[in-house]
Amino acid sequence: MEITPGTTYGFFTDTSVCIGCKACEVACKTWNQLDSADQFFGDGYDNTAELNDQNWRYVQFHDEVPDAATSQGNGAAFLMMSDVCKHCSTASCLEVCPTGAIIRTEFDSVFIQSDVCNGCRSCMAACPYDVIGTANVPNQYGTMGVAQKCTLCYDRLQDNMEPACSKACPTESIQFGPLDELRNRATQRLETLHQQGVTQANLYGHDETVYGGLNAFFLLMDEPEKYRLPNAANAKMPSRNNVGGYLGALGAAVLAFFGGLLALRRRQEKVEEEAASTPSGADGASSNNGGAPAATETTPGGEGQ
C-alpha cells in the first residue's frame, strides 16, 4: 500500500481472531530494538504483564476458561487482545507534556520525540491506558530515562512500510490502514459476528465517544473494563481538573487572605480597647476578657470551595 503523509492511519485490532501467538510483540521488539520481557515465571500465558518502555505491544490474556460441563466457551475461554498505544485523537499525554516532546506526526499518530523528552513522566500520570514507560536502560539512541511507547513505526511509515506488528500478525487480527477504511471494515466485521450469534462482540474507540476517537481501536469480546480500558463515562482528559483546581486554590487563598485581615483587625480592636480602658498603658495579664464572645467567631466562610 501507498502510505501518504497527511492521511490518518491507525490500527484495527480484531480480538475475535487473535490466537495469542505474540508475533506482534516479537516483531515490535525486533524492529525497535527493545529488551525482551523480563517476566519469565509469569502467571499463565500472560508473561509480558504490561505495556511499558520496553513493551510497546502486549498481548493481554484473560483466563475465563469455563467449567467443562457448562459450555464450549464460544470464543470466550481466553480473552486475548494485543494491547498498544491507542494514538488518541485527543491525547491526554500530549496535552500535559511540558517540553512539547509529544507531537502529532504527518500520519496523525502520537509520537514522543526522544531527543526532546526530559523524563518528567507527566505523560505517564496522564495516560488513561497505562501505555507509557520510562527507560531504565539506554534506548536505541543511547538515552536513558525518557518516556517511550509505540511510535506506529513512524520510521517504517516514512519508508512506505506498514508497522512491524501488523505485518507479522498471522491472523490479520491487527490490521493497518487509513482510519476511515478501518472503521468501515470494523462495522462490517461487527455485523458479521452479531449475525453469527457472537453478541458480546463490541467496538471500542471507533467513534468520538472515547478520546475523540482512537486511531488504534478494537473489536472486543467483552466489556472494556475486562481489558483494562475505561468505558466512555470514565474516558476523561486531564485538563478537566484545571479550572476546578485553580479556582479551588484561589478560593483558599481568598479565604486565607480575608481571614488574616480579620485576625489583624481583631488584634487592633483589642489594643484600642485596652488603650481606652486603661489609659496608663497595656497591662497584659488582665486583658483577656475583652473582645467579642468567642462563640460567634468562626472562620469566615468556613466551608471550603
Place this chain on the structure above:
Amino acid sequence: MIGEPAQHFVSDPHWAWYIVFYFFFAGIAGGSYAISTLLRWRGNAADEPAARVGYYLALPPVLVAPILLILDLGQPLRFWHMIISTTPDSGPFMFKVWAPMSVGVYGLLAFTFFAAVSFVHALALDGVLRIRLATQLTRWLEGNRGLMFHAVGAVLGLFIAGYTGVLLSVSNQPVWSDTWVLGALFLASGLTISAALIQFFGYYRADTQPSAGILTVFERLFAGLEVVMILVFAFTVVAAGTASIVFGGPWALLWFVVFLGTAPGVIALFTRGLNPPAHPEWWDLRPARVPIESSTPSVEDPAATADEADRAEGARDAPGTDDSGESAAPATATATSTRTEPETRRAPLSAWLPPWRAALFPAMVVIAVFSLRVAVIISIH
C-alpha cells in the same frame, strides 16, 4: 452524588520523595512570603521584624526546590527543554497554559526572583548588607511601590504553594484526578507551616515578640482551612470510590499525625475564633542573647535575665503592640532609658535551644504538613 466508582487503569508516574520534598519546600517558601507581605501591609510597625523573618525564610527553600525537580527528571540536564522549545520548526519558548507543569516552571522562576529581591531587601533593612546596591534597593522599595512589588511576589508565592496540587489533579491518576481540591489543600497547608515556622524562627530574634500573638492566630486560621480542605478532599475521593487508596492501610496513621498537628489550631479556632491568644505568655519568645550581669548570670534560669532584656526591648516597641505579657511603659519613643543597653553575650547552648513550648507546636505542624504530602503523593504507588 456517590454514583459509579471511577475507573483508573493507569500506571503511576513514580513521583516520589524528590517531589514530596519539593511540595514541602514550595509551600514553605510561598506561604512565608505571603504571610510576611500581609504583616508588612496590614500589620503595624512592630510586625516588621517578623515580616523580615518570613522573607528570610522564603528564599532558601525556593532555591533548593528546582534542584529537587531537576534531579527527579529522567534526563536532568534537559530541564531547560521545559522553557526553550527543542522541537524543530517551533517557536522559541515552550509554554502550555493548560499544563500545570509548564505554568509552574515559569511561576517558580518568577517567584525566585521576587524572593531573592525581598531577601536582599530585608538584609539591607537589617543593616547586614551595607553595599550601595542595598541602599538603592531600599529606596526603590519604599512606600507603595514596595508594597506592590511584595504583593505581586505574594501572589506568585501562593501560586507556587498551590499549583503543585493542581498538577497532581491534571492527570488520570486515582485519588489525584478524582478531586479538584488538592491545590487548595496544599496552599492552606503551606500557609499553616509557614506561620508556625516564622514564629519558631522568631525565637532567635527578640524583636519579633509583638507578632507572636498574631502568628498564633494565623496558624489557627490556616490549620482550620487545611482541615476544611481535607474534609472536602475526603468527600470527593469517597464519591469517586478511591478513598481506600489514600486513607486506608498505613496511610491512616499518617492522617492521624496530620490531625494531631492541626487539632490545636482548630480547637483554638472554636474556642477563641480569630481573637488574640488568651495566654500570650505561652508564646513568649526568648532571645538567644542574654545580657551580661555584673554578677555571674545563672544559666539555669535564663528567664530572669531574659525578662530584663525584654523590658529593655519593650521600651523601644511601638505603641499598640500585642499583648505580650510584659508591663511595658508607655512608649515614649526614647530609645535611651535611664540605664544603658545591657551588654549581651552569646547565650550558652541551653538558651539556643528553644523552650519546649516554642518548639513543640511548630515541630508538630512540620511533621503534620510533611505527612500530608507523603500520604497524598506516595499512597497511589
